[in-house]
Amino acid sequence: MKSQHQESGATTQTDLTGKVALVTGASQGIGLAIARGLAQAGASIVLADKSQAVEEQCAALKDAGYRAQAVQADVTDPSDVERMFADVTDAFDGLDILVNNAAILLSSPARDYSRVEWQRVIETNLSACYFVAMEAVKLFDTSGGGTIINMSSIVGRNARRNLVPYITAKAGIDGLTRGLTCDLARSGVRVNAIAPGFIESDMSRVDKPGFRESIAKAVPAGRWGQPQDIANVAVFLAGPAASYIHGQTIYVDGGFSAVSP
Ligand SMILES: NC(=O)c1ccc[n+]([C@@H]2O[C@H](COP(=O)([O-])OP(=O)(O)OC[C@H]3O[C@@H](n4cnc5c(N)ncnc54)[C@H](O)[C@@H]3O)[C@@H](O)[C@H]2O)c1
Numbered sequence: 001m002k003s004q005h006q007e008s009g010a011t012t013q014t015d016l017t018g019k020v021a022l023v024t025g026a027s028q029g030i031g032l033a034i035a036r037g038l039a040q041a042g043a044s045i046v047l048a049d050k051s052q053a054v055e056e057q058c059a060a061l062k063d064a065g066y067r068a069q070a071v072q073a074d075v076t077d078p079s080d081v082e083r084m085f086a087d088v089t090d091a092f093d094g095l096d097i098l099v100n101n102a103a104i105l106l107s108s109p110a111r112d113y114s115r116v117e118w119q120r121v122i123e124t125n126l127s128a129c130y131f132v133a134m135e136a137v138k139l140f141d142t143s144g145g146g147t148i149i150n151m152s153s154i155v156g157r158n159a160r161r162n163l164v165p166y167i168t169a170k171a172g173i174d175g176l177t178r179g180l181t182c183d184l185a186r187s188g189v190r191v192n193a194i195a196p197g198f199i200e201s202d203m204s205r206v207d208k209p210g211f212r213e214s215i216a217k218a219v220p221a222g223r224w225g226q227p228q229d230i231a232n233v234a235v236f237l238a239g240p241a242a243s244y245i246h247g248q249t250i251y252v253d254g255g256f257s258a259v260s261p
Pocket residue numbers: 024025026027028029030031048049050051073074075076100101102103104124151152153154195196197198199200201202203204
């Protein structure tokens with residue numbers, strides 16, 4: 001049987017030439033950096049996001065010479081998800097890599113979440129990842145396998161204040177990653193997660209004096225992470241160099257979760 005590496009005609013361990021990747025939440029921040037990184041590694045990219053800005057980001061990738069397609073879709077809406085996968089098939093005829101990156105963060109003390117708020121976070125950050133993964137697997141089946149990267153967080157393991165549904169969803173992502181590995185590895189589907197630490201993006205912006213500096217001080221690496229730090233790991237995990245990595249959550253946090261505060 002040919003390896004994933006041989007089938008793609010790839011020449012290096014990070015070469016994704018001939019692969020097709022779908023990245024959710026790709027109009028900004030970490031998702032956009034991952035989409036760009038996968039494109040630079042040679043993959044054709046479908047950028048999906050509920051924001052219309054995804055069209056503009058896709059156009060910029062195309063202008064730079066990459067193969068890219070935008071889909072405006074809400075990952076919590078089953079009809080949008082159906083359309084998203086129809087667009088993947090129309091544009092590139094198959095799928096090899098899914099990055100479940102789209103997420104939201106609502107911050108409140110534990111006593112204050114409404115049922116609707118709780119469900120919004122769990123639906124977006126956890127349930128949608130499962131349902132999108134199951135659609136991706138149908139396309140993987142036709143191409144002999146594929147790989148899924150789920151976006152977790154350091155808070156999936158080390159909780160912080162005022163984030164209970166987000167923390168619960170991210171801990172669920174780690175479980176989803178292991179559970180899918182149990183069920184799907186034998187059919188050629190490799191599933192892993194990345195747990196970012198403090199990465200500069202809209203989601204992590206907190207307008208509190210001294211916050212930025214206090215985080216940089218607490219992180220052993222002495223700085224905030226950049227979306228590119230996560231993209232580098234996603235490209236590695238998506239490629240043949242990671243072919244024996246299954247079911248893992250990889251912490252990319254400048255050492256934050258490795259030390260006591
Ligand atoms: N930034 C950090 O410090 C950090 C830390 C840990 C984990 N993460 C995780 O990394 C991922 C990316 O985070 P980011 O910082 O780039 O966030 P971000 O808010 O900058 O980007 C998230 C993107 O997801 C999209 N999105 C949200 N809900 C959606 C939906 N229902 N359907 C489709 N698209 C949707 C948004 O429009 C946005 O473009 C998330 O899973 C987040 O939980 C981020």
